[in-house]
Amino acid sequence: MFRDRTTLIVVSLATVGLIASLIWQQQESTKARAEYDRQLALRAAQATPATQESPTPAPAPSLNANPIAATPGIPEKVATLASDVAEFRFSNRRGGLAGISLLTHKAEENKSVELNNELSPGIGAITQSPNDWRDSGYNLETDSAAGTATLSRETADHLSITKVFTLAKQAGLKEQFQTKLSITFKNNGPSDFTSTGYFVSTGAAQPIHQTDLAFRTVFDWYRDGKFNSINVGWFDPHSILFVPTGPAHETYSNSADSILWAAVGSQYFTTILAPATDTGRQVWARRIFLSSELGNQQGPAAIQGALGMPGFNLKPGESKTTDFLIYAGPKELNRLSRLPNNQVAVMNFGWWTPICNLLLSAMNTIHAAVGSYALAIILLTIFIRLLIWPLQNASMKSMRKMSKLSPIMNELRTKYKDDPQRMNQEMMKLYKEYGVNPVGGCLPMFVQIPIFISFYTMLGSAIELRNSSFLWVRDLSQPDTVAHILGFPINILPIVMAGAQIWQMQITPKTGDPAQQRMLYIMPVIFLVFCYNYAAGLALYWTVSTLFTVAQTYLTRNQTEPKLVKVSQRTAVAKRKSYR
Numbered sequence: 001m002f003r004d005r006t007t008l009i010v011v012s013l014a015t016v017g018l019i020a021s022l023i024w025q026q027q028e029s030t031k032a033r034a035e036y037d038r039q040l041a042l043r044a045a046q047a048t049p050a051t052q053e054s055p056t057p058a059p060a061p062s063l064n065a066n067p068i069a070a071t072p073g074i075p076e077k078v079a080t081l082a083s084d085v086a087e088f089r090f091s092n093r094r095g096g097l098a099g100i101s102l103l104t105h106k107a108e109e110n111k112s113v114e115l116n117n118e119l120s121p122g123i124g125a126i127t128q129s130p131n132d133w134r135d136s137g138y139n140l141e142t143d144s145a146a147g148t149a150t151l152s153r154e155t156a157d158h159l160s161i162t163k164v165f166t167l168a169k170q171a172g173l174k175e176q177f178q179t180k181l182s183i184t185f186k187n188n189g190p191s192d193f194t195s196t197g198y199f200v201s202t203g204a205a206q207p208i209h210q211t212d213l214a215f216r217t218v219f220d221w222y223r224d225g226k227f228n229s230i231n232v233g234w235f236d237p238h239s240i241l242f243v244p245t246g247p248a249h250e251t252y253s254n255s256a257d258s259i260l261w262a263a264v265g266s267q268y269f270t271t272i273l274a275p276a277t278d279t280g281r282q283v284w285a286r287r288i289f290l291s292s293e294l295g296n297q298q299g300p301a302a303i304q305g306a307l308g309m310p311g312f313n314l315k316p317g318e319s320k321t322t323d324f325l326i327y328a329g330p331k332e333l334n335r336l337s338r339l340p341n342n343q344v345a346v347m348n349f350g351w352w353t354p355i356c357n358l359l360l361s362a363m364n365t366i367h368a369a370v371g372s373y374a375l376a377i378i379l380l381t382i383f384i385r386l387l388i389w390p391l392q393n394a395s396m397k398s399m400r401k402m403s404k405l406s407p408i409m410n411e412l413r414t415k416y417k418d419d420p421q422r423m424n425q426e427m428m429k430l431y432k433e434y435g436v437n438p439v440g441g442c443l444p445m446f447v448q449i450p451i452f453i454s455f456y457t458m459l460g461s462a463i464e465l466r467n468s469s470f471l472w473v474r475d476l477s478q479p480d481t482v483a484h485i486l487g488f489p490i491n492i493l494p495i496v497m498a499g500a501q502i503w504q505m506q507i508t509p510k511t512g513d514p515a516q517q518r519m520l521y522i523m524p525v526i527f528l529v530f531c532y533n534y535a536a537g538l539a540l541y542w543t544v545s546t547l548f549t550v551a552q553t554y555l556t557r558n559q560t561e562p563k564l565v566k567v568s569q570r571t572a573v574a575k576r577k578s579y580r
Contacts, residue, residue, distance in 0.1 A: 079142045081149055083167050085176050086328070087112075090142070090149045095135030096124030096163060097179075097203065100328045102269070106467060107208045115271055115328050119288050120204035120304045123271060123326060124163055124181050130199045130284040130306045131251065138163075146170055158189035160319075175338065177329030180276075185312070186319035193314045197281065199306040200324065202273045204288060205264035206302035211478050211533065216267035216460060219285035219305045220346050223256040227345040232301045235287040252285040255308070259283060260341040262307040268331055268463040268477070270346045272339075273307050276323040282308025330463040333360050347461045355454035360462050367464070374470030377537055381544040385552075388447055393556060405430065452542060459535040473536045480536040493539035494531045498524040500546040507553050 076093040084103075091098035100115040100123075107113045116123055121133040138151035138161075147170030151163040162184040171180040183200070187193040205217060220229045230252055238246035259280030263272040285305040312320050327339060336344040349356040359380070366376040408430060416423035459465065465476040472492065473480040481489040501524040531539040 077140045079140055079149060081142055081144065081147060081165075081167060083147075083169065083176060088149070088165070088167070088179070090140060090151070090165065091122055092138040092140040092151060093136040094122035094125060095133075095138065096122030096151065096181075096201065097165065097326075097328075098122045100271075102329060105269075105330060105463075108210070113208055113269060115205070115269060116203035117206060117288075117290070117302055119290070119302065121201045123201055123203035123273070123328070124165065124183070124324070125201040126161070126183065126198050127201075127306075128196070128198055130201075130308075131286075133201065135201075154188065157193070158187070159193055160184075160186040160188050162186070173325070175327065175335060177327055177335065179326045179328065181324040181326055182321055183324070184319055184321040185314065187314035187316055190316055192316070195311045195313075197308060197311040199282070199284060199308045200273060202262055202264050202305040202307065203271050203328075204302045204304040205266045205269070205271060206288075206290060207300055208266055208269065209478065212267045213460060214301070216265075216348075217301065217303050218265050218348065219252065219263070219283075219303050220265060220270075220348070221254070221259055221262040221283045221305075221307075222342060222345060223259045225342075227342065228254070229348055230285065232287050232303050250286065253282065255282045257281070259307065261343060262305055263343075263346050264303055264305045265331070265346055267460065268466055269329065270327070270331055272327040272343055272346065274325045274327070274339075274341065274343065275307070275309070276325050278309060278322050280307045281310050284308065331461050332463055333357065334364065349454075349457055349461070352450070352454045352457045355450060356458040359451070359454055360458050360464070364464060372470070373465050373468040373476055373537070374473070374540060377476075377540050378544050381541050382548060384451060385545060385548040389552070391447065393552075448545065455538055455541050456530065456534070459537050465535060465537045468537075470536075470540070473540075476537040476540070477535045479533050480539070489533070491532055491536075491539075493536050493543060494528055497531060497539045497543040497546065498528045500543055500550065501527060504546055504550050504553065507550065 076091065078092075078098065079090050081088045081090070082103075086103055087101040088097060089099045089101075090096065098116065098118075101112040102115065103112055105113040121127075121135060125133060125135040127133050127135055138153045140149065140151050142149045147167035149165045152161065154160045162182075164182045164184075166180040166182075168174075168176050168178045168180075171178075173180065185193075185195070202219075207214065207217060215231045215233055218229050218231045220227065222228070234252065235249045237248045257279075259282070261272055261274035262280065262283050263270050264285075265271070283305065285303055288302040288304055290300045290302060309322065314320060327336075327343065329335070331347055333344065333347060336346065347353075347356070362383075363373070363376050363380055366379050367373050370376060370379065409427065412423055412426050412430065416426060459477065463477070468476045470476060472482060479489065479491045480493050481491050483490045505523075527542065531542065
């Protein structure tokens with residue numbers, strides 16, 4: 001297969017690099033997950049019952065002090081409310097929603113997916129300095145029938161703060177993963193109260209699965225029709241080609257006149273905080289290492305965010321209420337597309353949004369009919385390939401013509417081997433003389449690559465494939481690992497995919513320089529790198545697509561071989577026929 005030594009070396013080095021990279025990623029992921037699990041066990045062992053612990057007494061300054069501090073003397077209290085899709089845990093010490101368990105979505109060890117974490121303030125906590133959260137000491141009461149949790153306290157200068165969380169059903173919200181939050185400030189003092197503004201916590205997001213992509217842990221926000229996003233890697237030291245160009249960032253901050261929402265998200269889940277009666281003015285975020293309690297700045301990282309709200313002035317006896325809607329749930333296109341102000345942008349499809357939305361909608365439509373996402377991907381792939389069948393057929397004819405020209409092209413290469421410019425000119429003249437398009441064989445790939453990238457992007461955020469099985473694949477949103485050898489994961493579908501690509505290349509008519517033809521064998525290695533530790537659904541799509549091309553190639557082999565006829569000769573024949 002590889003008679004060219006340089007080609008063999010390049011392909012071999014690429015393969016060795018792939019294997020080394022995958023082993024390293026697997027080892028780092030295993031160590032990170034072990035450290036994370038150890039931290040969870042450590043925090044659980046050190047925890048004391050909530051009803052026996054009292055917060056450290058601290059003075060309670062006014063809201064416009066820095067920061068909002070706890071009201072002393074109130075013991076910690078945790079209360080829960082449950083809806084059909086989630087369980088909500090409220091904490092008076094953490095100032096809001098301490099955590100949310102999604103009852104219909106499973107994480108590791110078949111446990112419910114958890115949103116927010118213990119290292120972050122509660123969702124809905126408030127402060128004036130997001131670098132120092134101490135919004136605690138509330139009285140906490142719940143009403144299951146009304147679906148409400150109420151947190152209230154009063155500062156030393158008579159500012160009353162009341163937060164009311166209302167579940168979707170009782171709040172009249174159509175989206176069941178939403179919760180309404182109303183924050184009321186009331187001036188009970190004898191003089192005016194002025195606030196310069198405050199921040200509301202979005203909580204934090206972190207990877208759910210060991211194989212979740214770290215760069216999908218993000219902080220998103222939306223203003224004036226523009227979507228903005230950073231991931232946990234934004235906080236790393238900046239560099240260009242491994243040359244440092246800037247220091248690491250502790251926090252992220254930005255401002256705008258009208259911020260409509262802010263969100264934190266992992267690969268498949270998100271928490272969106274959207275003001276309903278006002279707009280934000282600032283956003284803030286920081287990275288949290290989940291092992292930071294031991295000072296270990298490595299391993300899994302979460303991202304914590306906050307939305308800054310404008311200041312206000314209250315006369316004695318006056319109050320101000322601001323409503324927020326909190327979406328805490330899966331990144332499902334159908335759900336998010338129904339939310340206002342383009343909250344669906346948290347899918348983060350980027351430039352490929354139109355194609356991703358079309359592919360995801362088509363996949364969901366087919367799934368609704370057949371009941372299997374794997375079958376939906378297979379049928380969608382076949383449909384796409386049928387659409388581009390004419391283009392692929394024309395491409396095969398062009399490649400067969402090019403193959404017939406190969407002897408003449410080799411003669412030109414030999415004749416003008418010392419004059420590349422002249423050789424290219426003669427080549428183009430040859431193509432024109434016989435009416436052959438040299439890029440005709442590449443056109444189907446130009447169409448398929450955007451679809452492949454869109455599938456890659458879509459499967460990186462869309463939750464539909466989670467926990468969807470297919471043959472030996474337990475979860476189409478995860479790699480289809482069946483075993484490990486010396487720490488290296490054995491994923492079947494990407495290997496089958498690479499084998500199918502090599503098969504396709506073996507039976508495809510050969511065109512161009514032989515050395516260039518052999519260099520094309522690096523393509524299966526490149527696709528293997530893309531797909532090996534990614535969602536199995538992507539490898540399934542490309543495997544079916546490649547096998548379809550193989551079948552089409554065999555079918556077109558029986559077609560009449562194209563004849564090499566010069567364009568001028570064809571024109572003359574056509575004229576003679578027209579005179580009859």
